[in-house]
Amino acid sequence: MVNYFSFSLKNLKRRGIRGWLTLLGIFIGIVVVIALVTLGNGFKEVVGAQFGVSSTQTITVQAGGLNYGPPGSTVVNPLDKEDAEAIERLSTIEFAVTRNIEFLEVEYNDKLVFGGVVSIEADSARDQYEVMDLESQSGRLLKRGDLGKVIVGSNYEDPDKNGFDREVTVGKNLLIGGDKFLVIGVLERKGSFFIDNAIMMMDQDLEDLAGYGDEVDIIAVKVKGKDLVEKAKEDIEKLMRNRRDVKEGEEDFVVSTPDALLDQVNSILTSIQIFIIIIASISIVVGAIGIVNTMATSVVERKKEIGIMKAIGARNSHIFLMFLVESGFLGLVGGILGIIFGVTIGTLGIWQINNLIGADTRISINFILILVTLIGSFLIGAVAGIVPAMGATKQSPVEALRG
Amino acid sequence: MKNEVIIHLKDVAKFYRIGEKNMVKAVDGIDLKIKKGDFVAIMGPSGSGKSTSMNLIGSLDVPTKGSIYLDGKDISHLSESDLAELRGKKIGFIFQQFNLIPNLTVRENVMLPMDFQGIPIWEMKQVAEKILKKIGLGDRMDFYPNQLSGGQQQRVAIARSLANDPEVILADEPTGNLDSKTGETVMGFLEELHAEGKTVIMVTHDPDLAKEHARTVYWLKDGKIEKITKKRVK
Numbered sequence A: 001m002v003n004y005f006s007f008s009l010k011n012l013k014r015r016g017i018r019g020w021l022t023l024l025g026i027f028i029g030i031v032v033v034i035a036l037v038t039l040g041n042g043f044k045e046v047v048g049a050q051f052g053v054s055s056t057q058t059i060t061v062q063a064g065g066l067n068y069g070p071p072g073s074t075v076v077n078p079l080d081k082e083d084a085e086a087i088e089r090l091s092t093i094e095f096a097v098t099r100n101i102e103f104l105e106v107e108y109n110d111k112l113v114f115g116g117v118v119s120i121e122a123d124s125a126r127d128q129y130e131v132m133d134l135e136s137q138s139g140r141l142l143k144r145g146d147l148g149k150v151i152v153g154s155n156y157e158d159p160d161k162n163g164f165d166r167e168v169t170v171g172k173n174l175l176i177g178g179d180k181f182l183v184i185g186v187l188e189r190k191g192s193f194f195i196d197n198a199i200m201m202m203d204q205d206l207e208d209l210a211g212y213g214d215e216v217d218i219i220a221v222k223v224k225g226k227d228l229v230e231k232a233k234e235d236i237e238k239l240m241r242n243r244r245d246v247k248e249g250e251e252d253f254v255v256s257t258p259d260a261l262l263d264q265v266n267s268i269l270t271s272i273q274i275f276i277i278i279i280a281s282i283s284i285v286v287g288a289i290g291i292v293n294t295m296a297t298s299v300v301e302r303k304k305e306i307g308i309m310k311a312i313g314a315r316n317s318h319i320f321l322m323f324l325v326e327s328g329f330l331g332l333v334g335g336i337l338g339i340i341f342g343v344t345i346g347t348l349g350i351w352q353i354n355n356l357i358g359a360d361t362r363i364s365i366n367f368i369l370i371l372v373t374l375i376g377s378f379l380i381g382a383v384a385g386i387v388p389a390m391g392a393t394k395q396s397p398v399e400a401l402r403g
Numbered sequence B: 001m002k003n004e005v006i007i008h009l010k011d012v013a014k015f016y017r018i019g020e021k022n023m024v025k026a027v028d029g030i031d032l033k034i035k036k037g038d039f040v041a042i043m044g045p046s047g048s049g050k051s052t053s054m055n056l057i058g059s060l061d062v063p064t065k066g067s068i069y070l071d072g073k074d075i076s077h078l079s080e081s082d083l084a085e086l087r088g089k090k091i092g093f094i095f096q097q098f099n100l101i102p103n104l105t106v107r108e109n110v111m112l113p114m115d116f117q118g119i120p121i122w123e124m125k126q127v128a129e130k131i132l133k134k135i136g137l138g139d140r141m142d143f144y145p146n147q148l149s150g151g152q153q154q155r156v157a158i159a160r161s162l163a164n165d166p167e168v169i170l171a172d173e174p175t176g177n178l179d180s181k182t183g184e185t186v187m188g189f190l191e192e193l194h195a196e197g198k199t200v201i202m203v204t205h206d207p208d209l210a211k212e213h214a215r216t217v218y219w220l221k222d223g224k225i226e227k228i229t230k231k232r233v234k
Helices: A004-013 A017-021 A024-050 A081-088 A125-132 A203-210 A226-244 A258-301 A303-311 A316-357 A367-394 A397-402 B050-057 B080-090 B106-116 B121-134 B150-161 B180-195 B207-213
Strands: A058-063 A093-099 A101-108 A111-120 A136-139 A149-152 A173-176 A179-187 A198-202 A218-223 A253-256 B005-018 B022-035 B039-043 B065-070 B091-094 B168-172 B199-204 B216-221 B224-230
Touching: A004 A316, A017 A258, A024 A258, A024 A316, A024 A367, A058 A226, A081 A093, A081 A218, A081 A226, A093 A111, A093 A125, A093 A226, A101 A203, A111 A203, A125 A218, A149 A173, A173 A198, A179 A198, A179 A203, A198 A203, A218 A226, A226 A253, A253 A258, A258 A303, A258 A316, A258 A367, A303 A316, A303 A397, A303 B080, A316 A367, A316 B080, B005 B050, B005 B199, B022 B050, B022 B199, B022 B216, B022 B224, B039 B050, B039 B180, B039 B207, B050 B168, B050 B199, B080 B091, B080 B106, B091 B150, B106 B121, B106 B150, B121 B150, B150 B168, B150 B180, B168 B180, B180 B199, B180 B207, B199 B207
Parallel strands: A111 A198, A149 A179, B039 B199, B039 B216, B091 B168, B168 B199
Antiparallel strands: A058 A218, A058 A253, A093 A218, A101 A111, A101 A173, A136 A179, A149 A198, A173 A179, B005 B022, B005 B065, B216 B224
């Protein structure tokens, strides 16, 4: 069958800048979609890593809602240690540990940064490490009596990431909130921004620095069995409603399971993605209209050519396919360029995120998406070309030959 | 064989409506039979209806009235696409403006009519190259039309018209855009084709050209055949 392929490519080659500009819409739309999906998968992996609590048997309880601000910010009705004790007494619960997080000035090598500092309770240190799945990669973890000592997240070892321009290792002293602390351990890398950048010290030390009394930011709870997570969640909610005297539906605390947390973050990400994809779709539609326009112009410009072809034996279907294929290729070119730029932007974006928060997100290029985009962009072009191509076949050879 | 009719226009008329009420009778009751192997010229001043007759003879257009037979088959009521396929096979066109496709090479231009007939690519290539060599353009096959002189372009057009080995060559003012010397070369090729047994139909306004080359000349005036002159075969 007619070498539409090479003929279309030749026709595309002679297109001027004006013809190519009409591709902008398709191009931008596809760049956005591809970049977003590449980034989006990265985001989801980052988020997954951040909340990558070791065991799915862990539930966290916080005052306020997830939207009330970061842990450590003042909330109206904070949790306290008695809440944790009450929760621990529930039949479905193995243990409950409390955690306070304070953002304090950390000084080292004459440089000052703000760091998140997490409390470790002397009585339940081992349980804390278990729920957060912490191990030391050098030195050791904190235990009862380790006052004046800290362990640090793995990013503190990296001069590029810790903000001190010098690595922090076991045996070094950090000035935290004005007091001197000895680093006795470095944590294994977790791929979680929060833990890899955290400093941990004994609860007593942190209380001295921050003065939160009996208040706690987070109660982390380990459930007795995986299948008890939902039941435990309900138990805790019921208990906390009673203790805080609030009605169902008016809770001023949040009980989150890891799954629920992930779901929540994912659903936010997904709705952002949907919104941007809608905008990208509009851009693609505008691009398609651009192709309709440029192909219609092309039909008029090549009226004589159509006449010649009909004179030398082209059936209407030949002319139709010729313009349709060309239009499809036009879309395909937009698609290919869009994929190249989209993947580049997405990759750079992930790389940047990794650098910024010290995460280890792999760059995952979705080849199915790329294939679908290639086919889709050709189809968009072809569909946009249908009406102009039909217009081309309607030329009578005599009229068309006259030019 | 020589007396077989290849194209028969039977009481053919073509009217064009101009505006609301005006009707232009471009061709008004033409009756002609073109025999296989003849060299025919359609002559006439502008407005005589020769372009319209050429379109009708070349099955580029269908008549308002009357019937057209190509090789004995009534083609007046064929669909546009069927007509296209038929003329692609049976008629080779040569235009005054050469009408080559600018972004195809010489070879591809010659291949195009075969392409529309669904001929496999290796065969198209072979045939195109053979015709081009024969017509003296063997060294120009990868050139584009705008890299050629007018005479060379018209030779490519002749090669293209021969692509599907048609029975009829229809030339519309084939020398109109060429200087007289190049024009003679082109006419030489048409004579050669005629000698090989092709039916050549030439539309021209140049009486000398018609008289010199054509065996049968139809003189048109006001959409009608005014007279027919025949030259005795030497």
